[in-house]
Amino acid sequence: MDRCTVPVPSRDSMEDVMRAKAPAIIVLGIVVGLAAGLGTYTFIYARGYSYFSNDPVACTNCHVMRGYYDGWTKSSHHAVATCNDCHTPPNLVGKYATKTANGFSHSLAFTRGAEPDAILIKARNHAVTEAACRNCHRETVSAMEAVHRGSGQRACTHCHGSVGHSEALASSHIPLSGE
Numbered sequence: 001m002d003r004c005t006v007p008v009p010s011r012d013s014m015e016d017v018m019r020a021k022a023p024a025i026i027v028l029g030i031v032v033g034l035a036a037g038l039g040t041y042t043f044i045y046a047r048g049y050s051y052f053s054n055d056p057v058a059c060t061n062c063h064v065m066r067g068y069y070d071g072w073t074k075s076s077h078h079a080v081a082t083c084n085d086c087h088t089p090p091n092l093v094g095k096y097a098t099k100t101a102n103g104f105s106h107s108l109a110f111t112r113g114a115e116p117d118a119i120l121i122k123a124r125n126h127a128v129t130e131a132a133c134r135n136c137h138r139e140t141v142s143a144m145e146a147v148h149r150g151s152g153q154r155a156c157t158h159c160h161g162s163v164g165h166s167e168a169l170a171s172s173h174i175p176l177s178g179e
Helices: 011-045 048-052 056-061 063-073 083-087 092-112 123-136 138-147 167-171
Strands: none
Touching: 011 048, 048 056, 048 092, 056 063, 083 092, 083 123, 092 123, 123 138
16 A cells, blocks of 8 residues: 555445434534524514614613613713713724623523612623713813822712712612722
8 A cells, every 4th residue: 555545435434424423413403403593582582683773772671771761861961872872882892792791691680580670780881881981071080080189089970870870770879899
């Protein structure tokens, strides 16, 4: 046998291999099909497509968000900012990465029946909101930091927790560590 010659499997042995793998391929196809079908159904049922918009009404798909939305409609920010302006980063990738991560965790909590009656903002999301406050109100923030120099940087929500939503929701605010 020449050193460069590679043995070619016979046609019969290839057919035997394909017959042996056929049940596994069929099972894999069924599992992938069920997962895709269930995922598509859930996405449509939960109106997941609405979260690609900038419409604040999309947030009310989840009943827990109704109070926050109602508070926003009465807030001073109603005419100038949507949910995405305050709760997602301004760049496209950051915006949809944040929406995806939050949507997944919220839907997981909802599916498990573990969604809280009052949503508590996570540290990462609080940082996004804080950055949005500081960006839109940079002149005011600069003036405030000059007055509070030496006391450490405070979160905007430390004093302005009801801005954007409502006083009732702000009173249920549980401070983040370091606030």
